[in-house]
Amino acid sequence: MGSGLQSRMDRLFNRHGDGRAVCVAADHGYMSDVTTNVVNLRTILDQVIRGGVDGVLLSPGQAVRLAPQFQGRDGPAMIVRADWMNMPRLGTSNVANAVPQRLLVHQKVITAAQALELGATAITIYLFLGYNDSIEAAGIDICACFAAECRQVGLPCIMEPLAYGGQVTGANIVEILTLGARMCVELGADALKIPYTGDVKSFRRLVEMADVPVLVLGGARSEYERDALELFNEGLEAGGSGCLMGRNVTKSPNPGRMIEQLCDIAHNGLSVDIALRTEEWDFIRLKAHPANCTGCDLCVTACVASHDRGLYGTHLARLSITPASQSGIHKVMFCTLCKKCIDTCPTDALRWHTQTGAVELLVDNCTACGDCVDVCPTGVIFHSASGIHTSTGEYLDWYPIICDLCAGEPECARVCPTGAIFIAERVELT
Amino acid sequence: MMKLQDRSYCDQILRVDLTSGKFEVTPLPGDAMPLILGGKGLGAWLLLNEQSPGVEPLSPDNRIIFHNGPLTGTSAPTAGRFGCTTRSPATGTYCDSYCGGYWGSTLKYAGYDALVLSGKANMPVLLVIDNERVELRDAAHLLGLSVTKTTETLREEFGLDWQSLVIGPPGEKQRNIAGIFNDTRALARGGVGAVMGSKNLKAIVARGTGYVRVYDPEGYQRALQLAFRAVRMSSETTLLSREGTANILDIINVMGALPTRNFQSGQFEYAASLSGSAFAENHWVKDYACFGCPIACGKYTRPLEDGKFIEGPEYETIFAFGPNCAIGERQTVIHLNWLCDEYGLDTISAGGVVGFVMELFERGILRAADLDGIEPRFGDSGAALALVEKMAKVEGCGSWLAQGVAAIAEQYPEAQAFAMHVKGLEMPAYHPNAAKGTALAYAVSERGACHLRGAPLGELFSGSADPLSIGGKAQLFRDHQADKAVWDSACLCCFPGYGMKLKELWQLVTAATGFDYPTVADLELVGERISTLARVFNVRAGFVRQHDTLPARNLEQPLKGGPADGHVVELTPMLDEYYTIMGWDDNGIPTGGCLNRLNLSEALDL
Known part of the structure; x- marks a missing residue:
């Protein structure tokens, strides 16, 4: 290894001495729609740099325009996209920009030496697998050419294998990606950018096959920022070296915060839960936007599954969605912590849980009188299907089933795809 | 066990x-x-x-x-x-x-x-x-x-x-x-x-007040997490949430595959006014989700002046009553959709009938006297509404029209060439001449012209293969068909499949059932077996190669205009290749070897 290759690899992967890199991909501007994240890249770049990003992938033109932001000893590494392809313009993912192109086109736009002149620390190039033989052969030609150029000037070459096209099926996609990873390395890749295979086991195998640093890419943005963090964390767990994530960061309402969270996970060993937590809390309250409710009942089955391991259903869930006839608004019925049940209970069997703030049942005090079931204004306290023994040896035919706020992480709010039921308050109980 | x-x-x-x-x-x-x-x-x-x-x-x-x-x-x-x-x-x-x-x-x-x-x-x-x-x-x-x-x-x-x-x-x-x-x-x-x-x-x-108990609760929860994440991290499903299934109308029109005027062409001049974004902007007021669906592609429309509203229209419905009948007014499409939903008709088939009848009338094969005085010409909203109302209420000519395109064509042999159906099922919203893999699927699918039994629609809207080439389409269709049969058996809707793939489904299925499918390919084989079961039923009912065909409009008449200009469907070579891949004989009958490979010989008592 000569002419600066190792120092550039270190610049990218060893800013924290841990062999890991949190990188942002912002090279879509000349391949797909000119979306706001593309137009506002300068501002977004400021934010992610302040968040501590390790590297940023840019198109050659943006690399020129935004070069000043990379300056300084602690500045992030600049990665330059050295090729172009029309894949995003072929499909519905960018309808606004779709043109009647039937075939994948892939070509070089810059040489390794030119990238080096722009101040690049590394370049990335695609390798398409599974489209057709001629595209695959052309891609191999481009990758081999870059690998040779990069070796000459000491520039790390990050290859990005993509399994895309008619030969790719649900049954073979992971195999194709794994094979592609190895092909890239054999062609001379110094590192890989690659889609996550969906689970740790198969990704670990891919990372082992690759035997060079592997950066996971993010794909389309999820509205749940947790998704990107979990995916990233799993990539690390499988032995990956970090991420080169685009839309999940650049389309986030707070790209800087997202980078901080990714860095906390990669460099500071935080779990996803801890990285996401913005404040300490022990009291929460659920709220609903019924107008957002699509009636899908995911919250209801999630409630049952979280309380009865391995069981899925809607009966005796601790919340309910009242079906709207025709286009009417669904009613989202859940425990609003109104405390009427606590006030009504004649035997002090219900109380305020000191940690979660949920209503708690003290079975020993319960006489199964049913007053709480009757008084609940939202109708979400139910008779249990089976009875229970109290610690004093008495047997109750049934006991009230009451929302326990899942000990602070309500499943219903977690699974709701539209934010129709959500955690409205996280404040300390005083 | x-x-x-x-x-x-x-x-x-x-x-x-x-x-x-x-x-x-x-x-x-x-x-x-x-x-x-x-x-x-x-x-x-x-x-x-x-x-x-x-x-x-x-x-x-x-x-x-x-x-x-x-x-x-x-x-x-x-x-x-x-x-x-x-x-x-x-x-x-x-x-x-x-x-x-x-x-x-x-x-x-x-x-x-x-x-x-x-x-x-x-x-x-x-x-x-x-x-x-x-x-x-x-x-x-x-x-x-x-x-x-x-x-x-x-x-x-x-x-x-x-x-x-x-x-x-x-x-x-x-x-x-x-x-x-x-x-x-x-x-x-x-x-x-x-x-x-x-x-x-x-x-x-x-x-029902019962529950479903899965085999491996932890594994299943984990598989759920991966599946939902895959669905959320997909731009296609995001688009489905925003613009419903109609989101693809633009691209299908651009690709020249939007069947127009009873499949006479593949591009519609008023496609823009029927796009998903046009419906979203002007009509849709609320999302509707089926049970357990995080996507919610269903959309309720704002009531029209007469108070009528629908949940829809879906892409297929828009095609059937819009381009296929040369109707560009959204309100008419909504009204026609309402009639079908209110009285209980299949919108694809109903629209297929109306487009067919319009062409028959314009060609002089059908007269107003045959149609209770209605004079349906392409683009005539009033006539379309009148015809569909008669079918919906099963009144007058609606009674025999509601028997579908094939039944109508039986009475008018000169109309066979443009009776757009396969085996009696009206054709859905992708023009076969502009999408060759889909054409093969229409010809072969077990229930007739169907886009949901493995038609490789990605050739049109994800650029995964050249839609105008027949190269590799037999294998492509075989893979999609097996894949889709697994989804239909598991049984999930096809739309999460824009994000989660067969692998995520395999994780769910193995955790839920505990069945021994060591690899994703083993589950795919289950899909191929199931499709073959359907084929065996059809063969026993007398359906063989001669029935795996398309109307002359697809096989003989070159499409005019658009990217697929001049194209017909070269069906025979695709069919030969497909039968070979499946292990069926020249007549389209699964061979003993094929049934053995799929562990069906014993089961079918052959």
């Missing part, structure tokens, strides 16, 4: 004989379940094993089998999906139709993996399933009522925790394009509504 109840099944098939009014509960074919999974697989298995292929579709002996899958009723994305399998009166083939809504999960919670109906009641009846209590009730008061009136009446009689499946007048009168409806969602294609009508069964209501 561990009990099926601990593997996400109920292990109960409810069988109702409408002739005697008796019912019984039988277990699932336990040993076969790993081979067929459930859903489509179970339906095909039961139909093939229990019904002789010669049984006429509208005779009492024809079974109609409603089935859900192992994932139905769990928290999997779109786990409310269910289907029905029967012999179709429109095609005479095996026919399975699927539906979202809330009835499928309800049947599962009531304790049944399948409901097998046979016989014929001697008066109109309503089937009531309240967990283990089952009874037939008089349905005289519902007779002749529209779908929504029937549904509302049942909701008032039974309450909000019941779900209904109903037919409208076209179903009662056994018309070939009648569907079965759970509120606004339908088992639409193939005339399944007519089969229900032939049994004198107006509606089925169900309530």
Whole structure:
């Protein structure tokens, strides 16, 4: 290894001495729609740099325009996209920009030496697998050419294998990606950018096959920022070296915060839960936007599954969605912590849980009188299907089933795809 | 083997004989379940094993089998999906139709993996399933009522925790394009509504308070997390949430594959006014999700001046009544959609009939006198509304028009070349001449022209292959067909498949059932087996190579205009290649070797 290759690899992967890199991909501007994240890249770049990003992938033109932001000893590494392809313009993912192109086109736009002149620390190039033989052969030609150029000037070459096209099926996609990873390395890749295979086991195998640093890419943005963090964390767990994530960061309402969270996970060993937590809390309250409710009942089955391991259903869930006839608004019925049940209970069997703030049942005090079931204004306290023994040896035919706020992480709010039921308050109980 | 109840099944098939009014509960074919999974697989298995292929579709002996899958009723994305399998009166083939809504999960919670109906009641009846209590009730008061009136009446009689499946007048009168409806969602294609009508069964209501128990709870929760994440991290599903299924209309038009004027061309001049974004901006007010669906591609429209509103229109409906009839007004499309949903028609087939009749009229083959004085020309909204209303109410000419394109073409042999159907099922919204893999799927699919049995639509809207080339399309279709059969058996909707792939589904299925599918490819093979079961039924019913074909408009007349200008479908080479890949003989009949490879020889008693 000569002419600066190792120092550039270190610049990218060893800013924290841990062999890991949190990188942002912002090279879509000349391949797909000119979306706001593309137009506002300068501002977004400021934010992610302040968040501590390790590297940023840019198109050659943006690399020129935004070069000043990379300056300084602690500045992030600049990665330059050295090729172009029309894949995003072929499909519905960018309808606004779709043109009647039937075939994948892939070509070089810059040489390794030119990238080096722009101040690049590394370049990335695609390798398409599974489209057709001629595209695959052309891609191999481009990758081999870059690998040779990069070796000459000491520039790390990050290859990005993509399994895309008619030969790719649900049954073979992971195999194709794994094979592609190895092909890239054999062609001379110094590192890989690659889609996550969906689970740790198969990704670990891919990372082992690759035997060079592997950066996971993010794909389309999820509205749940947790998704990107979990995916990233799993990539690390499988032995990956970090991420080169685009839309999940650049389309986030707070790209800087997202980078901080990714860095906390990669460099500071935080779990996803801890990285996401913005404040300490022990009291929460659920709220609903019924107008957002699509009636899908995911919250209801999630409630049952979280309380009865391995069981899925809607009966005796601790919340309910009242079906709207025709286009009417669904009613989202859940425990609003109104405390009427606590006030009504004649035997002090219900109380305020000191940690979660949920209503708690003290079975020993319960006489199964049913007053709480009757008084609940939202109708979400139910008779249990089976009875229970109290610690004093008495047997109750049934006991009230009451929302326990899942000990602070309500499943219903977690699974709701539209934010129709959500955690409205996280404040300390005083 | 561990009990099926601990593997996400109920292990109960409810069988109702409408002739005697008796019912019984039988277990699932336990040993076969790993081979067929459930859903489509179970339906095909039961139909093939229990019904002789010669049984006429509208005779009492024809079974109609409603089935859900192992994932139905769990928290999997779109786990409310269910289907029905029967012999179709429109095609005479095996026919399975699927539906979202809330009835499928309800049947599962009531304790049944399948409901097998046979016989014929001697008066109109309503089937009531309240967990283990089952009874037939008089349905005289519902007779002749529209779908929504029937549904509302049942909701008032039974309450909000019941779900209904109903037919409208076209179903009662056994018309070939009648569907079965759970509120606004339908088992639409193939005339399944007519089969229900032939049994004198107006509606089925169900309530269930049971649970589904998965095999590996931790594994399943983990698989759910991965599946939902994959769905959320997909730009295609995001687009579906925003613009419904209509989001693809733009790109299909750009690709020259939007069938226009009864498939005379592949681009529509007013496509922009029918796009998903146009409907979103002007009409849609609220999202609708089926049970367990995080996408919510369903959209309610703002009521029109006359107060009518719909949940829709879907892409297929927009095609059928829009470009296919050269109608560019959204309000007309909404009205036509309303008529179909209100009375219980399949929108694809109804629109196919209207477009066909318009062309017949313009060519002078049909006259106003044949059509109760209606003079339908392309682009005539009034005529389209009048025709669909007559079909919906089964009045006048609507009575024979509602038998579908193939039946109409029987009477007018000179119209055969542009009767756009395969085996009697009207063609969906992708022009075969501009999408060769899809053309192959239309020709071969077990229920006739169908885009949902493995048509590789990605050739049109994800650029995954060149749509105008036939190269590799046989393999592409084979892969998609096997993949789709797994989804229909599991049984989930195809839309999460824009994000999660067969791998995520495999993780869900193996955790839910504990069946031994070591690799994703092993599960894909289950799909191929299930498609083959359907093929075997068709072969036994007399369907072979000569039936795997397309109208002359696709095979002989070059398409005019657009990117596919000058293209016809080169079907023969694709068909040869496909039969070879599948291990079928030249006549399209699965060989002994093929059945052996799929472990079907013994099962089929060959």
